[in-house]
Amino acid sequence: MEKLTLHNTLTRKKELFVPIHKDHVGMYVCGPTVYGNAHLGHARPAITFDLLFRYLLHIGYKVRYVRNITDVGHLVNDADEGEDKVAKKAKVEELEPMEIVQIYTNSYRKNMAQLNVLPPSIEPTASGHIIEQIEAVKKMIEAGFAYETNGSVYFDVETYAKNHPYGILSGRKIEDLYTNTRDLDGQNEKRSGLDFALWKNALPEHIMRWPSPWGIGFPGWHTECTAMSTKYLGETFDIHGGGLDLLFPHHEAEIAQGVACFGHATVNYWIHNNMITINGQKMGKSLGNFIQLDEFFTGNHPLLEKAYNPMTIRFFMLQAHYRSPLDFSNEALQAAEKGFERLMNAMALLKNLKTADTSTLDVEKLKRNCYDALNDDLNSPILIAHLFDGAKMINSVNDGNMTITAADLVKLQQLYTDLVYDVLGLQPSGDSPENGNSELFGQMVELLLILRQEAKTKKDWTTSDQIRDRLTALGFEIKDTKEGADWKLKN
RNA sequence: GGUCGGUUGGCCGAGUGGCUAGGCAGCGGUCUGCAAAACCGUGUACGGCGGUUCGAAUCCGCCAUCGACCUCCA
Structure with a gap:
C-alpha cells in the first residue's frame, strides 16, 4: 500500500498515516450548519476531504467517513441570549425549523453532487443525537469537568486545564486566553469566561427544545461532534477534519470533551483546510462578497463575470494545496477553466491513440511522480502539474512526435482514469445528464x-x-x- | 494587544540550500480558403536589509506588508 503522509495540526508536522485498525480508516469531518445555501467556503472542506476519502479508498482502505449536518445548537452568538441559527432563520422565513433544515440539507447535497463530492458513509444530524449528547454531558459532569447552573451546563475549562493542555491544538496558552477573552453578555452563569456551554436552558420563546436531566433545553454547539464521532467511529479514531476557522474554539473544545468523556484523546490526526478569500478579502456576509455555489453555476452574482461549471470550481480548488489560502477571482477561475479543458482534451485523445512497437515515454516514472505527490500530504497541485506533463506527452504521441506501445497505453489509460476521475473526482463537463435529448x-x-x-x-x-x-x-x-x-x- | 501563517514572474499557484514546477495570459510557429480551436516552441521570479555558506529565493535575524484566529463562520 502507498505510504501516505498527512500534516497533523496537533504536531504541526507531516506524519506517516497509520490507521488504528489495519486496512480500515475512520474519518470525521465537520459538516455544514443548514440555515442557508451552500457557498464557496463550504466547497473547500468538502472537496479537500473528498480527495482524502477518494485517495484512501483508491489505495485500498475501507473507510467509514462521517460528516455531520448541524441542524441545532449553533448559537448566533455566544451570549446566553444567543439564538439558534436554525430557529432564527425559521422565524424570519415563517417556516418550521425542520423545514429550514430540510430545504438547506437538500440544497447542500445537490451542490455537493454537482461538485462530484461523494456522499459520506454516514451523515448524522445533531437533532437526531440529542440522547447521545445528553449522555456525553452527564459523563462530563460525573468526571468533574462540567457543572450545572440554572438549567444550563458548562464545561469547566479551569479544572480541565489543571491536568490537561487546553490550547494544545490551536497553540494557545491558557493565560493568554484569560486576558484576551472578550466580555460577553450573560457570562454570569459561568465560573469563568473560558467555559463553554454543553447544554443550554431554553427560554419559553425557544422553539427547538428537548427535555434533559437539567430541564428543557438544547445542546451546546461543540457537543454534537464529540457525541456523534465517537458513536460511529469509536472512542479513538483516525482522522478528524474541518476548516481552519474551527480550530478554536470548536476543535479545542472537542479535544477537551473527548478527554472529559473517555479519559483519553479521541483523535489521532487533525487535518485542517485553509480558507478562501475573494479578491484578497475574507468571504463574509457583511463584506458583501459572499457567493453561493448556485450563483457560481448560474453566473448570477455581481462579482461574477460569467457562469462557472462545477468542475471548474473543483479543478480550481485542486490546483491549490488544501493548506494554502486560496484567492478567488474571475481571472483565476477562467485560467482554471482553460487548463481543465486542456486536461480533458488529453483524456479524450487517450481513448484512441495509435500504438507502436516502442515507447518514447516513461509511464512508470510518470505514475511514480503522481503517487509521490499524493502521498506528500495530498499535494494535488503537484499531481496536476505531472498530469499536464503527461498531457503534453499524449499530445505528442497524437501528433506523431512520440510513440507508445499498446501495453504502455493501457497503463497510461488506467493511470489517468484512476487519478483524474477516481481520485481527483473530475469528470468531463460536457457530461450533463439532465440533457436527455x-x-x-x-x-x-x-x-x-x-x-x-x-x-x-x-x-x-x-x-x-x-x-x-x-x-x-x-x-x-x-x-x-x-x-x-x-x-x-x-x- | 496575543497567537499563527503568508509575501514567488502580467495573473493564479507549487517547490527547493546548487538541477524546467504547472496552468492562464503574452510572443513566435504548425494546421486552415479565411478564421476559430487545437498542438509545438518561448521570456520574465522568488517583499526589503543584514548574516550563515563554496553557493540562498530556499536557513537565521531585523524591518515592511498582508491575512487568519482570538466572537458565529467552511
Missing part, C-alpha cells in the same frame, strides 16, 4: 456540419461561413480538423 440534438448539429462541408467542397465560402458563424453565435465551437469538422457546446 443530447443525442438527437447532436445529430442535428452533425447534419448542419455536413451541409457546411458540402458548401466547402463547392468553395461556397459564404454558405459555409454562415453556418459556422451562426452556430458560433449560438454558443457552439466548431473545430476544423484533418478528419473533418468537430463541435462542442461552450459553457
Whole structure:
C-alpha cells in the first residue's frame, strides 16, 4: 500500500498515516450548519476531504467517513441570549425549523453532487443525537469537568486545564486566553469566561427544545461532534477534519470533551483546510462578497463575470494545496477553466491513440511522480502539474512526435482514469445528464456540419461561413480538423 | 494587544540550500480558403536589509506588508 503522509495540526508536522485498525480508516469531518445555501467556503472542506476519502479508498482502505449536518445548537452568538441559527432563520422565513433544515440539507447535497463530492458513509444530524449528547454531558459532569447552573451546563475549562493542555491544538496558552477573552453578555452563569456551554436552558420563546436531566433545553454547539464521532467511529479514531476557522474554539473544545468523556484523546490526526478569500478579502456576509455555489453555476452574482461549471470550481480548488489560502477571482477561475479543458482534451485523445512497437515515454516514472505527490500530504497541485506533463506527452504521441506501445497505453489509460476521475473526482463537463435529448440534438448539429462541408467542397465560402458563424453565435465551437469538422457546446 | 501563517514572474499557484514546477495570459510557429480551436516552441521570479555558506529565493535575524484566529463562520 502507498505510504501516505498527512500534516497533523496537533504536531504541526507531516506524519506517516497509520490507521488504528489495519486496512480500515475512520474519518470525521465537520459538516455544514443548514440555515442557508451552500457557498464557496463550504466547497473547500468538502472537496479537500473528498480527495482524502477518494485517495484512501483508491489505495485500498475501507473507510467509514462521517460528516455531520448541524441542524441545532449553533448559537448566533455566544451570549446566553444567543439564538439558534436554525430557529432564527425559521422565524424570519415563517417556516418550521425542520423545514429550514430540510430545504438547506437538500440544497447542500445537490451542490455537493454537482461538485462530484461523494456522499459520506454516514451523515448524522445533531437533532437526531440529542440522547447521545445528553449522555456525553452527564459523563462530563460525573468526571468533574462540567457543572450545572440554572438549567444550563458548562464545561469547566479551569479544572480541565489543571491536568490537561487546553490550547494544545490551536497553540494557545491558557493565560493568554484569560486576558484576551472578550466580555460577553450573560457570562454570569459561568465560573469563568473560558467555559463553554454543553447544554443550554431554553427560554419559553425557544422553539427547538428537548427535555434533559437539567430541564428543557438544547445542546451546546461543540457537543454534537464529540457525541456523534465517537458513536460511529469509536472512542479513538483516525482522522478528524474541518476548516481552519474551527480550530478554536470548536476543535479545542472537542479535544477537551473527548478527554472529559473517555479519559483519553479521541483523535489521532487533525487535518485542517485553509480558507478562501475573494479578491484578497475574507468571504463574509457583511463584506458583501459572499457567493453561493448556485450563483457560481448560474453566473448570477455581481462579482461574477460569467457562469462557472462545477468542475471548474473543483479543478480550481485542486490546483491549490488544501493548506494554502486560496484567492478567488474571475481571472483565476477562467485560467482554471482553460487548463481543465486542456486536461480533458488529453483524456479524450487517450481513448484512441495509435500504438507502436516502442515507447518514447516513461509511464512508470510518470505514475511514480503522481503517487509521490499524493502521498506528500495530498499535494494535488503537484499531481496536476505531472498530469499536464503527461498531457503534453499524449499530445505528442497524437501528433506523431512520440510513440507508445499498446501495453504502455493501457497503463497510461488506467493511470489517468484512476487519478483524474477516481481520485481527483473530475469528470468531463460536457457530461450533463439532465440533457436527455443530447443525442438527437447532436445529430442535428452533425447534419448542419455536413451541409457546411458540402458548401466547402463547392468553395461556397459564404454558405459555409454562415453556418459556422451562426452556430458560433449560438454558443457552439466548431473545430476544423484533418478528419473533418468537430463541435462542442461552450459553457 | 496575543497567537499563527503568508509575501514567488502580467495573473493564479507549487517547490527547493546548487538541477524546467504547472496552468492562464503574452510572443513566435504548425494546421486552415479565411478564421476559430487545437498542438509545438518561448521570456520574465522568488517583499526589503543584514548574516550563515563554496553557493540562498530556499536557513537565521531585523524591518515592511498582508491575512487568519482570538466572537458565529467552511
